[in-house]
Amino acid sequence: MTKKALITGVTGQDGSYLSELLLEKGYEVHGIVRRTSTSNIERVAHLSTALRLHYGDVTEVSRLMLLLQQIQPDEVYHLASQSDVRASFDQPEFTGEVTGMGTTRILEAIRLVDLDCRVYQASSSEMFGASLPPQNESTPFWPRSPYAAAKTYAYWVARNYREAHGMFVANGIMFNHESPRRGMTFVTRKITHAVARIKAGYDRKLYLGNLDAVRDWGYAKEYVEAMWLMLQADKPSDYVVATGTAYTVRDFAEHAFGYVGLDWREFVRFDDRYLRPTEVDSLIGDPSKTAAELGWKSKVLMPELASLMVEEDLRIVNAQRAE
Ligand code: NAP
Ligand code: F7E
DSSP, rough: OOEEEEEEEEEEEEHHHHHHHHHHHHHHHEEEEESSSSOOOOOGGGGGTOOOEEEETOOOOOHHHHHHHHOOEEEEOOOOOOOOOHHEEESSSHHHHIHHHHHHHHHHHHHHHTOOOOOEEEEEEETTTTTOOSSSSSSOOOSHHHHHHHHHHHHHHHHHHHHHHEEEEEEEEEOOOOOOTTTTHHHEEEEEEEHHHHTTTTSSSSSETTTOOOOOOOHHHHHHHHHHHHHSSSSSSSEOOOOOOOOEHHHHHHHHHTTTOOOOGGGEEEEEGGSSSSSSBBBBOOOHHHHHHHHHOOHHHHHHHHHHHHHHHHHHHHHHHHH
């Protein structure tokens, strides 16, 4: 029997890589897409004949229930979220509604239609916030943004549906993961895209905020494999997904500019608009449980990740120039 998967947030970075992975594995893959006035399906356009897309929104439970009833998925990957930490300070209520309550709605919809399926909840290292690294599954949460607070709420709701209703719900506590498909506002992609534009002569400066922040950056394409593995386990649990390595934003900029032979110090300037009211200084994951129980281990580390992202942004910028 062909397995069926439903992905919320299918048009996002992770949704696109996960769709590819599940299609490769022979799944029938369904995705929920928001109706927007301009196209939001670029990341999955190449899969459009294989993917089955449905309009929906995690703020509308009646639609979620209908889709679950019609599709009858074996696995639900709940990735939909307002995922920009800085933006969550400007839109805290909206972030809570989508990133927090969205999880309750999807779980309650599954319960109400009495669907026997496995659920992945996209939890985040941001929940650790100010707790000192290395962070693992037992590290206390100390959220430092409305986004992190919403994800912490969603994490506990996921745990509660597991404990109260016996549902198979796994939390993937993912540390930052990036790729050439990363949204332009996140610091890695902002840097690699700027490097390509500066190299091509379109821009002369890049404005950034806190260069001292430490992150554990991995490659999104590898991280979606861990999502799938969590739903193949014998029992549901919570897993940290990370590389265990630490770099600053400054390190990332140095590698990205260095890849095209430029010195980052000539181009990067400070702009306090990119500072956050409360910052997360250092996130470094300890993925030992995930390695031991799921056999997952990251391969691509920051220097290679920065290079492959710059490489793809150079290709994009050069293709635009040729048009
Ligand atoms: P992303 O690129 O920002 O994608 C978010 C997805 O959610 C998009 O498809 C977006 O649709 C969709 N969405 C937003 N609001 C929605 C709504 N109201 N109803 C339905 N869909 C909605 O995020 P990502 O990097 O792929 O991350 C996937 C998940 O993992 C998110 O929950 C994120 O918070 C979490 N996470 C990410 C990281 C990371 O480093 N990437 C780390 C830990 C956890 P549009 O395309 O229409 O905007
Ligand atoms: O910031 C600093 C910024 O926005 C990383 C999301 O996927 O990962 C992501 O959240 C660091 C922060 O990611 C700029 O202050 C400096 O310390 O790329 P980011 P994030 O906030 O870590 C987690 C795990 C998620 O779950 C989230 O959904 O970089 N920084 N200058 C900057 N950040 C941005 N965006 N822009 C700057 O100019």
